[in-house]
Amino acid sequence: MxxxxxxxxxxLVDLDRVERNLARFQAYCDRHGIENRPHVKTHKVVEFARRQVELGAVGICCQKLGEAEVMAAAGLPDILIPFNLVGAAKLGRARALAERVALRVSADDPLVVDGLAEAFASAPRPLPVLVECDTGARRCGVQTPEAARELALRIDRARGLRFAGLMTYPAKGAPERAATFLAEAKALIEARGLAVPSVSSGGTPDMWRAHEQPVITEYRVGTYIYNDLMEVACGAxxxxxxxxxxxxxxxxxxxxxxxxxxxxxxxxxxxxxxxxxxxxxxxxxxxxxxxxxxxxxxxxxxxxxxxxxxxxxxxxxxxxxxxxxxxxxxxxxxxxxxxxxxxxxxxxxxxx
Amino acid sequence: MxxxxxxxxxxLVDLDRVERNLARFQAYCDRHGIENRPHVKTHKVVEFARRQVELGAVGICCQKLGEAEVMAAAGLPDILIPFNLVGAAKLGRARALAERVALRVSADDPLVVDGLAEAFASAPRPLPVLVECDTGARRCGVQTPEAARELALRIDRARGLRFAGLMTYPAKGAPERAATFLAEAKALIEARGLAVPSVSSGGTPDMWRAHEQPVITEYRVGTYIYNDLMEVACGAxxxxxxxxxxxxxxxxxxxxxxxxxxxxxxxxxxxxxxxxxxxxxxxxxxxxxxxxxxxxxxxxxxxxxxxxxxxxxxxxxxxxxxxxxxxxxxxxxxxxxxxxxxxxxxxxxxxx
Structure with a gap:
């Protein structure tokens, strides 16, 4: 037809363009030793999530627990939810999900950490938790590198949780500002004897500049699979x-x-x-x-x-x-x- | 719970408020002898469409053929699609739908009328078609009362179609301008010996002023079931x-x-x-x-x-x-x- x-x-989704878009950014990540963790929020299609992993993505990223449940049921093995999971219903679902896949989440507040800790206290393996940092986008996230350190220590102390690193959604066009915050927080945390295994940033607009910030170990991109006028306008x-x-x-x-x-x-x-x-x-x-x-x-x-x-x-x-x-x-x-x-x-x- | x-x-949808909203506008229509034809685009819920008809609506209105098919399958018997149906696929579906419910549509161009005429030439009963008039909203619709008359006559001449009246989606806040256009078109059409059984206007913002324009016989409202900040801002x-x-x-x-x-x-x-x-x-x-x-x-x-x-x-x-x-x-x-x-x-x- x-x-x-x-x-x-x-x-309509042009598969030749999808393949090219996916391969191009994966090659960029491979070249620069950055872990690619695509955000499925853009497509919400299991076939595309599988293809992203097949091409070399370390795992996927879901903004909603419900999305993650669909992707887990489809066999996607490694999922980050960079979102504060709050309330008994969501924490119960997260606990169940973590039995089926390698789940990791983020948190930006002691209240959120304590909720996760309670839900995972008796889990068979600890839940990896990243500290979300507000590096200029003014959305979620701790406000200072010191606050990031304190939250990292709190995660580290919590039974059922494991401190997995730092996470940010940077302000568009200002990746170096994000990197400065993250590097400072990383140093503060390491100075307390705690390793920072992962530093995750994201955003399609600045994806081609990820390698300029050596503190970044992982990058989350969503729109890059399809692209749109916004990405064209900003040169991505x-x-x-x-x-x-x-x-x-x-x-x-x-x-x-x-x-x-x-x-x-x-x-x-x-x-x-x-x-x-x-x-x-x-x-x-x-x-x-x-x-x-x-x-x-x-x-x-x-x-x-x-x-x-x-x-x-x-x-x-x-x-x-x-x-x-x-x-x-x-x-x-x-x-x-x-x-x-x-x-x-x-x-x-x-x-x- | x-x-x-x-x-x-x-x-969340508060059913007490829904009932009150539906009943209040139906009572207004009943008081003023206006036929109420609610637009299901707002809720897309068959239970609410049934309730609207139960309370006295003459039928419902769907902006998409696909919506109309769902409502027809749910037993709603009378459906207006105030949208130019164009292309073989949609015309075939419309023809099938018209066998199951009392369907009516609108048209604003000879090309659209001719497409409908061809699709319904051998239909068991003629398809009622309203002429859509652009009375100031600058969306679809013929531009002058004279053009409305010409299109009405074309519909009247077409085997398989029946001229059913005039339709407009008026510019917000200017219902009298719409009424002037409609009254003029109606007079021009009647002067050619053709009856104008229905004159349909719509829009929640100006719904409480429908009775001020005696030319209007039918009113289409969508948002009134739920309401929102926009309707509050404009006083509806x-x-x-x-x-x-x-x-x-x-x-x-x-x-x-x-x-x-x-x-x-x-x-x-x-x-x-x-x-x-x-x-x-x-x-x-x-x-x-x-x-x-x-x-x-x-x-x-x-x-x-x-x-x-x-x-x-x-x-x-x-x-x-x-x-x-x-x-x-x-x-x-x-x-x-x-x-x-x-x-x-x-x-x-x-x-x-």
Whole structure:
């Protein structure tokens, strides 16, 4: 089957581009002795997670326990959840999950560490816990290298836990600031006789600079498998590296200057991520998707010489690929214009 | 079970509020002799669609054929798809659907009408088609009352189709402008001896003004079942009418002024819809959700006197309820603090 025969909207993933994207960053990590731990949040597809590990990833990363459970059931053996797991329900699930896979988690507060310690006190093997550091992104994380040291010592003291290292999600464009914090925390912890086996950073935007910070031993990347306009804008990828597109039909041409697509915010999401439009139409790059309703994309054609007719199908590269694949139960796999098959987005909807 | 015992994030829908919201607008429609045709895009739940019809709705409205197929399978007998159906795949599905339910659709272009006419030429009964009018929202629709007349006549001439009236999605806050267009188009069509049985408008923001435009015979409302911050901001609902909330846990308190929730853009969506923050925390109304990552909500607590601890669960009223329920496979139904059960979001993921 050819792409032109598909109904719309649909998410297409070009497998040649996926392979190239995965191989390129894995080779970079291998060259620089960095452990690659891809984040499945972008694709949520077990086949892709397996492929990432097959190519050399040390394990995978899941932002939600529910995602990790799906990946574990699919045979993925090594999973990091870089997220504070809080509350009896989640701690019980984490304990069960750790019996099946090599699980590691992060924590940024004594309360979180104490919860994990209680849940894992009688576990057959200790749970590796990384200390999450806020190195400038102002999300989660301890605020100072000293606080990182104190939390590391607390983890080390806790029965059922093992201090596994440091983790950060750095501010975009400032990897050296993250590295400074991490190196300082590492030194403080080592000065107390505690080893820091792993220092994990992440983020697709700055992935090609991971080797500039020798303190980093592991890197977590998500979007690199698909790429999107945001990654192109920040120089991490080229347009021809964008593997995910939304196939959509021009369903209305109310005026000469305007087209309406059957893909709106429920297909493309409202994520702007620094872009002004809502995606790039591959066949009409001068067109501007200036607005979205839930099921309509509003396109300004004024800058276009050729203009699409009603019924014409076009492909849109989204601003942000991750939340797009999260809206679809299934993605269609393609190579060039040929449809190969489909993958279930198995971890989609595993919200907790 | 009580809400406090639930794991997070989760979508909670308060059934008492839902009942009140549904009954209030149905009573308004009954009082003014307007046919109520609720839009299921907001909830995508068959139980709620049935309840809307039970309370007096003339039928339902689906933005996607896939949604309509789910609702038809669940026994909903009368469905409007106010969307140009284009292409052989969709036309074939529409034809099959029309054998099972009273289906009606809209069209805004001769090409769309001709496609429908071809698909329904040999149908056992003609397909009712409304002419979509662009009355100021600048989405789909014919641009002038004269164009509406021409399209109505084309529908009337087509074997397999029946001209059923006019349809618009009006610009927010300008229902009188829409009414002027519709009244003019209606007069032009009637002047050609063609009856205009139905004039359908919609939109929750201006729903309480539907009776001010006597040309309107039918009104389509979606968000009114749940309401959200956008509807509160434009005066269509009060905070206590908001039936949908996202239950989320405070998973990190990195600083005294900041909290991080386990609900991000994959739970709350990036829809701003005129709001500055990303939702209102019911228990901490002074808190500002100033940013979202995919799985984290970033909260500024500076204006709060009381501040939440790690592990505390809070409820967030989203900016826009419709895309939120679209992210979850299941919603939990509650009354006050008590969890009653759950409904499957059956039409979620029916993207085409």
């Amino acid at each position: 050819r792409i032109s025969e598909l109904d719309t909207p649909a998410v 990828a080229r347009l021809e590296d964008c593997a995910l597109t939304v196939l959509t039909t021009v369903v209305s041409r109310p005026t000469a200057d305007r087209a309406i697509l059957d893909a709106g915010s429920k297909s493309l999401t409202s994520d702007l991520n620094g872009q002004t439009g809502h995606g790039r139409i591959v066949e009409y790059p001068e067109a501007v998707i200036y607005g979205l309703s839930e099921e309509h994309g509003h396109v300004d054609l004024r800058a276009c010489t050729a203009r699409p007719s009603i019924g014409e199908k076009v492909r849109v590269i989204p601003n942000h690929a991750c939340p797009v694949s999260n809206l679809f139960d299934r993605i269609l796999t393609v190579r060039g214009e040929r449809v190969e098959g489909s993958f279930v987005v198995a971890a989609r909807g595993r919200v907790d | 009580r809400i406090s015992e639930l794991d997070t994030p989760a979508v 609902a009060r905070l206590e009418d908001c039936a949908l909330t996202v239950l989320t846990t405070v998973v990190s308190r990195p600083t005294a002024d900041r909290a991080i929730l386990d609900a991000g853009s994959k739970s709350l969506t990036s829809d701003l819809n005129g709001q500055t923050g990303h939702g209102r925390i019911v228990e901490y109304p002074e808190a500002v959700i100033y940013g979202l990552s995919e799985e984290h909500g970033h909260v500024d607590l500076r204006a709060c006197t009381a501040r939440p601890s790690i592990g505390e669960k809070v409820r967030v009223i989203p900016n826009h309820a419709c895309p939120v329920s679209n992210l979850f496979d299941r919603i939990l139904t509650v009354r006050g603090e008590r969890v009653e059960g759950s409904f499957v979001v059956a039409a979620r993921g029916r993207v085409d």
